[in-house]
Amino acid sequence: MTPAMDGDLSGNQGAGTGYQPPYTITPEILNRVAEISEAVGRLTVLADQARVLRLRRINRIRTIRGSLAIEGNTLSEAQITAILEGKRVIAPPREVQEVRNALVAYDRFERWRPETEKDLLEAHRTLMSGLIDEAGMYRRGGVGVMADSQVIHMAPPADRVPQLMGDLLRWLATTDTHPFISSSVFHYEFEFIHPFADGNGRMGRLWQGLILARWNPLFADIPVESLVFEHQAKYYQALQESTDQTDSAPFITFMLRRILDAVMISDLQVTPQVTPQVTPQVGELLSVIQGEMTREVLQTALGLLDRKSFHERYLKPALDDGSIAMTIPDKPNSRLQKYRLTDKGHQWLAQHSGG
Known part of the structure; x- marks a missing residue:
């Protein structure tokens, strides 16, 4: 178990400050935060509301497809659109159920508060309904993260999960760190704890999106997860590097790059521009x-x-x-x-x- 989960947080915790995940603010992280903030400000000012509404469903479908594809779901954007429209789709029943659950979960985005355990458990129950018996409950047994046939990370024991998640949620509720950074720290720490029997990846990505959307509602419709899917190998690499270093800076850096990419693409979608001429x-x-x-x-x-x-x-x-x-x-x-x-x-x- 790393110091991130033991509370031995050298250099990051002062007397009486309580739980503090270990992370380093690098120059690149600061630069990325500044770039994203500038792009979000421009997007907020220039976005035509009607155009944003037209793009909302497209981006929501891309988000769902990206997050589920990382977990092995093979349904295309067209098939997800068909499910959204109530049409019959010929596909593995489990994959169809995953999509239906995700559509419901993202529709409930505005009612959940990211620092509230009850909402976190409800979100997991929504995402994993009909897929596992322990939907909406912390895991009762040990779990490891596999790469091929090798265990690359053993999560903390199940009896520690409630305390660890309580500490993490309290930190999220009280931190004054910028949401771009705090959401990435939460995402990494959540994956380290691996609090559920299944669905941890999609929950971590959903919750980071929720933290960002609480800061600026535009993030409810910016498909960060589709960019994570495009860089899936680097996503897992950043998680592993952060664990090896006992510092989530590599993962923060990775996520800020994807957030910036997603914001820039959304900026291009809603801002009138001359289409580049290509053959x-x-x-x-x-x-x-x-x-x-x-x-x-x-x-x-x-x-x-x-x-x-x-x-x-x-x-x-x-x-x-x-x-x-x-x-x-x-x-x-x-x-x-x-x-x-x-x-x-x-x-x-x-x-x-x-x-």
Whole structure:
């Protein structure tokens, strides 16, 4: 068990201050908070309410799809939309139930208070209804986090969960830390405690969204979870690094990057702008990029066999007009090279989907 859960919080706890999760405020964290705050302020001022309402359902569906996909749910945005509209969907019953539960949970967002244990348990009961017997109750047994067949984290014993969650919720209720940081700290500590028999990942992401939405209602409709899904491997890596370091700074940094990405995309969706002009081939390429992808994966996703044609008609034009960027720009021929969307690429996608 790490000091985060034992209360041995060297350097982060003064006399009489009570429970304090260990985390370090790095320069990048401060810079990200400033960037996100600026973008949220701009979004709040410029957002056309009618346009926001039109995008609300789209983003809610993306949020649900992203969070459940991380847990292995295979339903597409189209299938989730069909369930929302009451249509019959041919899919595994458990996955359909997960979607129905999530739709109900996100509809109840405004009635839950993030620092209240009763609401936390009700949210878990809503998310996991019909999926596990212990929905809405803390776990009664031990649980470990697996990576393939290896246990990478043993959660604290079940008899400590009520006390640990009580400490964490009291800290959340009293901290004066910025919600961008406190929500990320809560998310990490929640996953470390792993208070439920199942559903901890989706609950942690839901609760971070709730903390942010209480600070600014815009976050109820900003699909942060879809960006987390696009960077799923880094999400788990950040959790593990924070556990190894007994400091949630790596996870805070990861989440702030995803929050900033989501806010910037939402800004592009609601702010009238001139759509970047791209060729049909570049448009196809932008449409298949998810997170960071290698040339081989992109070429396969487009169904293209000719490497030279792919490079000349798709990849090079997209790089030249700034719609995509290399992840290792100083080593363009690196075997580890991947490609990602830029703000310009996100803008094209946002306005294309909005149309």
